[in-house]
Amino acid sequence: MKTNGPLLLVALSLMTCSAFAQVDLSGEWSNLTHEDVNHRQSVEIGDYTGLPINEAARFKAESWDEAVLATHERQCIPHVVTYAMRGQPGNIRISKIDDPDTGQIIAYTIHGTYGRPRTIWMDGRAHPSEYAPHTWSGFSTGKWEGNALVVTTTHIKMGWIMRNGVPTSDQATMTEHFIRHDRHLLDVIVINDPSISPSHSFGLRTGDSISPENRMHTVPAVLLKLPTRYRIRSEDMFPTICPAPIHTYGTFLRNVECRLKRLLVDPRLHIRNTC
Amino acid sequence: MPISLSTRIRFVFFVLLVANLPVQAQGQRGAQSPKSIAPLDITGYWVSVVSEDWRLRMMTPRKGDYESIPLNQEGTRVANTWDLAKDNQEGLQCKAFGVGGILRQPGRLHIEWQDEKTLKIDFDAGTQTRLLNFDKSQQAAGEKTWQGFSIAEWEGPAVGRGAPPRGNPRPTDAGGGGQGLRGGPAPPNSVMQGGSLKVVTTRFREGYLRKNGVPYSENASITEYFHRLPQHPNGDNWLLVVTIIEDPKYLSQPFYTSTQFKLEPNGSKFNPTPCKTAPPPPGK
Numbered sequence: 001m002k003t004n005g006p007l008l009l010v011a012l013s014l015m016t017c018s019a020f021a022q023v024d025l026s027g028e029w030s031n032l033t034h035e036d037v038n039h040r041q042s043v044e045i046g047d048y049t050g051l052p053i054n055e056a057a058r059f060k061a062e063s064w065d066e067a068v069l070a071t072h073e074r075q076c077i078p079h080v081v082t083y084a085m086r087g088q089p090g091n092i093r094i095s096k097i098d099d100p101d102t103g104q105i106i107a108y109t110i111h112g113t114y115g116r117p118r119t120i121w122m123d124g125r126a127h128p129s130e131y132a133p134h135t136w137s138g139f140s141t142g143k144w145e146g147n148a149l150v151v152t153t154t155h156i157k158m159g160w161i162m163r164n165g166v167p168t169s170d171q172a173t174m175t176e177h178f179i180r181h182d183r184h185l186l187d188v189i190v191i192n193d194p195s196i197s198p199s200h201s202f203g204l205r206t207g208d209s210i211s212p213e214n215r216m217h218t219v220p221a222v223l224l225k226l227p228t229r230y231r232i233r234s235e236d237m238f239p240t241i242c243p244a245p246i247h248t249y250g251t252f253l254r255n256v257e258c259r260l261k262r263l264l265v266d267p268r269l270h271i272r273n274t275c
Numbered sequence: 276m277p278i279s280l281s282t283r284i285r286f287v288f289f290v291l292l293v294a295n296l297p298v299q300a301q302g303q304r305g306a307q308s309p310k311s312i313a314p315l316d317i318t319g320y321w322v323s324v325v326s327e328d329w330r331l332r333m334m335t336p337r338k339g340d341y342e343s344i345p346l347n348q349e350g351t352r353v354a355n356t357w358d359l360a361k362d363n364q365e366g367l368q369c370k371a372f373g374v375g376g377i378l379r380q381p382g383r384l385h386i387e388w389q390d391e392k393t394l395k396i397d398f399d400a401g402t403q404t405r406l407l408n409f410d411k412s413q414q415a416a417g418e419k420t421w422q423g424f425s426i427a428e429w430e431g432p433a434v435g436r437g438a439p440p441r442g443n444p445r446p447t448d449a450g451g452g453g454q455g456l457r458g459g460p461a462p463p464n465s466v467m468q469g470g471s472l473k474v475v476t477t478r479f480r481e482g483y484l485r486k487n488g489v490p491y492s493e494n495a496s497i498t499e500y501f502h503r504l505p506q507h508p509n510g511d512n513w514l515l516v517v518t519i520i521e522d523p524k525y526l527s528q529p530f531y532t533s534t535q536f537k538l539e540p541n542g543s544k545f546n547p548t549p550c551k552t553a554p555p556p557p558g559k
Contacts, residue, residue, distance in 0.1 A: 034531050036327035037343040050329035145505045146315070146469020147430070175507060179471075179517070181500055186517060186533055192509055 023147055025108065025178055029185050031090035041088040043164045057167055057196035064165020080159025081137045082168045082191055084115025085176075099123075108142065108149075120151050127154050134158075134170050149178040161191065169195035308391035309409035314429055314470035315503045317394075320545055321384045321514050321536035332379055335359075335486040335555040344489055350525030357488025359554055369550035372401030373421040373482025375491040378499075378516055378534045383545045394427065394472075401550040407474055415478040419493060423479025430500075431470040472501035484520070484530065486552045495522035512538035 033040070038047070048061060068074055079087055090112065097107040110118040116137040127139055138156035142149050153174040160167055172193035179186045325332050331342065338357055346354060362370060372380060382400030389395040394407040407427035415424035476497045484491050491497075497520050504513040514536040521529045 032531050034343050034345070035533070038330075039327065049333075050326040052326075147471065148469075148502070148504070150505060173508075177502075177504055177515075179500075179502060179515075181471075181517060181519075184517070184519070184531060186515075188504065188513075188515060188533070188535075190504075190507060190511075190513070192507070 023144075023149075023180055025094045025149060025180060025185065026096050028093045029091065031088065031092075032184075033088070036086075039162055040086045040090070041163070043162050045164045047164060048162075048166055051161065051166055053166060053196050060167045061165040064160075064167075066163065066165070078116050078136050079114040080168070081115055081118065081153060081156055082159050082161050082172060082174055082189075083163070084112055084137075085187060085189060087114040087163070090114065120149075127152075138174065147179070149176075151176040151178065167196060168193050171195050309427075309429065310388050310391045312429065314431055315472070315501075317472065317501055317503055317514055318386045318388065320539040320542045321386065322539050322544070323378075323381050323383065324535050324537050325381050326535070328379070331485060333381055335553050337555045338487055340487060341485075341489055344484060345526050345528045345530060346489065347525060347527040350490060350522075350527075353490045353525065354488050359488075359552060362488075362552075368552065369401055369403070369421050370481070371483040371486045371552050372398070372403050372550045373491075374405065374423045374425075374476050374479045374497060375482050375495065375518075375520055376484050376486075377401065377403055377405075377422070378518060379485070379532065382548075383539070384514075384536060385542060385545055397545075397547075399545050399547045402547040403550075407472075419478050419480045421480055421482065423476045423497075425474050425476040427472055427474045429470055430473050474499040474501070487555060490525050491520055491522050492524040494524060495520055495526075514538070 038044070039050075045064075046062070048058065053061075069077060078084065085092075092110055092112040095109045095111075096105050097109060098104060099106050104123075106121070106123040108120040108122065110120070112118075116135070118137045118140055120140040120142040122142050125141065127141065132139075132155055134155045134157045136157055136159070138153040140151050140153040142151040144150070153176070156168065156170065156172055156174065158168065158170045159172075168191060172191055172195075175190045175192070177186075177188040177190075179188065328343075330336070331340070336342075339355060341351065341354055344350075362368060377398055377400065380398070380400035382398060385397040385399075387395055389406065392409045394409075396405040396407070398404070403422060405422045405425060407425045409427050411426055411428075413426075476499070479493060479497070481493045482491055483489055497518065499519075500517040502515040502517070504515060506512050515533060516536070517531070517533045519529050519531050520526065
């Protein structure tokens with residue numbers, strides 16, 4: 001017995017050491033703004049540089065008027081998930097939800113500065129029918145591939161990619177890859193939207209018979225990213241305020257804002273005098 | 276017939292050893308060549324997709340435009356002394372194509388195995404070549420170069436109970452599981468499937484983070500992670516490179532960028548060009 005005890009301990013330690021290599025995404029993450037800063041906050045009207053959009057998307061963007069968000073009936077509209085994950089300041093909190101019986105992680109939740117809370121289901125459930133309601137945060141499922149959490153989001157309301165109106169349709173699919181290296185977490189966001197992509201995209205459905213070589217040139221994806229650094233204090237999380245003060249909607253509309261302030265005197269709008 | 280205590284312990288020990296075989300197998304793989312145990316294939320021709328920082332990467336930004344780079348006072352001072360004509364005169368045209376900035380240049384990469392222990396990356400922007408050495412016993416020799424000396428290592432995906440499932444799970448597979456626990460997917464053929472490539476580079480010459488003379492010093496620490504994302508439903512194959520540059524001389528905090536490339540069917544569009552920086556647009 002004395003000779004077998006240490007061997008048993010060695011075997012047990014060998015058995016358990018690998019369990020510590022798990023990727024943990026939970027915690028509070030602060031936004032890093034080392035790239036694409038302008039596109040993630042107060043982007044200029046008409047600046048669509050780098051985005052593979054078609055004429056319809058351009059037309060839609062050029063008719064965009066962010067001032068509509070200041071109207072009474074639209075003040076509680078949050079940022080849609082295709083923008084909320086990148087918008088400034090973009091701090092997020094990722095939490096785990098586990099099954100109380102098995103201890104398995106059945107979902108992650110993401111609370112962010114912008115947008116609505118998200119739930120990423122990890123329990124293998126299917127996405128709902130295409131006729132199911134579309135929401136601002138969509139319906140998300142996740143699975144691990146290698147050391148990345150791959151999240152697929154569908155059922156997203158028609159929305160925007162940037163605050164100058166570059167649109168996404170309700171046909172958009174958002175695929176994310178959450179990749180962690182030490183204190184850094186990167187959310188790689190790929191948006192596939194047949195309605196805003198250039199030619200060849202209309203009518204293309206999953207399962208259509210096309211050669212792999214051709215597929216590489218069809219339905220261009222918009223690839224964007226949210227880099228974050230671990231860890232911020234909980235006090236740094238600023239939930240979206242509703243109704244939102246008009247001054248939060250971008251400095252590029254400052255002139256419009258000032259004109260509105262002169263026209264609107266309703267104190268419920270919480271308008272600050274910054275003109 | 277009663278079973279003795281020592282026999283029982285030996286049986287338990289045997290079961291534990293068998294259960295631990297995948298970990299041992301991973302250790303044995305360490306003796307194989309880096310090429311043969313590669314957890315991801317990043318070889319091929321890749322084109323840079325500039326969907327972010329387009330204005331700062333596709334053209335030379337104006338002098339003094341250091342948007343989003345965490346420069347300290349010294350970094351700002353040095354960046355403000357940038358003189359493109361002087362660089363050209365002194366034969367320093369490749370300063371913007373060094374290891375700290377080359378991945379942000381628009382263009383194409385050709386990645387291939389030079390031998391069993393070395394990955395080679397050719398860039399058509401500036402006609403540069405990087406060698407990623409997996410042999411840690413190798414030492415940098417000679418003068419510092421634009422691309423420096425890179426040591427590479429594979430980083431496998433998380434393993435063990437409760438870790439993300441490995442392999443190619445079915446669309447209905449849930450997360451969690453692993454190691455044959457109920458609800459987890461079947462174990463994959465390759466223990467190291469997935470993962471990333473970590474590269475640490477030293478012994479490089481001072482260069483530019485951006486074309487408009489934003490500096491990094493030769494004593495900076497440059498760490499990169501190469502990822503190949505799973506193929507997207509539309510057929511796209513993406514290579515993602517995370518770059519972390521720590522440079523107390525010029526930066527106030529680590530400079531973190533990520534750059535994406537899309538796989539091309541062949542090298543017909545790979546077009547090497549010399550190091551050349553276009554002048555910034557006139558005016559303020």
